[in-house]
Amino acid sequence: MRNKTSKFFISVLYPVIFVMILWGIKLFEIADNTDLSWYGLYPRTIHGLLGILTAPLLHANFEHLISNTLPLLILGSIIFFFYRSIAFQVFFWVYLMTGLWVWAAARDAYHIGASGLIYGFVTFLFFSGIFRRDTRLMALSLFVVFLYGGTVWGIFPIQKGVSWESHMLGSLAGLITAFYFRKEGPLPRKYDFGDEEEEEDIDYSESIENVENSESDISINYNFIPKEDETKN
Numbered sequence: 001m002r003n004k005t006s007k008f009f010i011s012v013l014y015p016v017i018f019v020m021i022l023w024g025i026k027l028f029e030i031a032d033n034t035d036l037s038w039y040g041l042y043p044r045t046i047h048g049l050l051g052i053l054t055a056p057l058l059h060a061n062f063e064h065l066i067s068n069t070l071p072l073l074i075l076g077s078i079i080f081f082f083y084r085s086i087a088f089q090v091f092f093w094v095y096l097m098t099g100l101w102v103w104a105a106a107r108d109a110y111h112i113g114a115s116g117l118i119y120g121f122v123t124f125l126f127f128s129g130i131f132r133r134d135t136r137l138m139a140l141s142l143f144v145v146f147l148y149g150g151t152v153w154g155i156f157p158i159q160k161g162v163s164w165e166s167h168m169l170g171s172l173a174g175l176i177t178a179f180y181f182r183k184e185g186p187l188p189r190k191y192d193f194g195d196e197e198e199e200e201d202i203d204y205s206e207s208i209e210n211v212e213n214s215e216s217d218i219s220i221n222y223n224f225i226p227k228e229d230e231t232k233n
Helices: 002-032 049-058 064-081 082-103 115-132 134-156 162-178 205-215
Strands: 109-114 222-225
Touching: 002 049, 002 064, 002 082, 002 162, 049 082, 049 109, 064 115, 064 134, 082 115, 082 162, 115 162, 134 162, 134 205
Parallel strands: none
Antiparallel strands: 109 222
């Protein structure tokens, strides 16, 4: 019981630390009356390369930050709980691939926000269960779809001011990461039913006699900022 409690605590701890960093940055912006979105990711520019690292840490406003906070906590905790041995690698590769691809292919604007990570985590959890053919993790995949299946619309250029590129490329990063790590991390559970008990010599005559004499009574938002304005994801 203590081990399970410790594992759960550690699984929640890392996502909480990451989210606290995001909130700390936003509170600093408010307190200092400054806007750090200039440090976001601007595609195909030298300056924008810095945004590969900084863009997921920046958010346009509190509404944008709040919308990303709960999914980061839930999905991050699930990954660290069920995929503990590879969780940091999953986080690193989704983070890096999403940023690099957005820098290479997205629209000319500042892209900020952590929703690219969220989309990457969703697709990682969904496809990882499928690739591993583990019934427990496949059930987890269905749970993730139940929670965040509606986010699929975010990969299309429907909503103005939203970096759909970050959502789409983050999803692709999650898919590739799930495939790459399909043989690492949690192993399928093996159930040991123990040795079959030796058959005992049973005298059925008495049971049969009792039956004959008795009555038979059978009756389960990345942010995109055009040159002058901000857009969220």
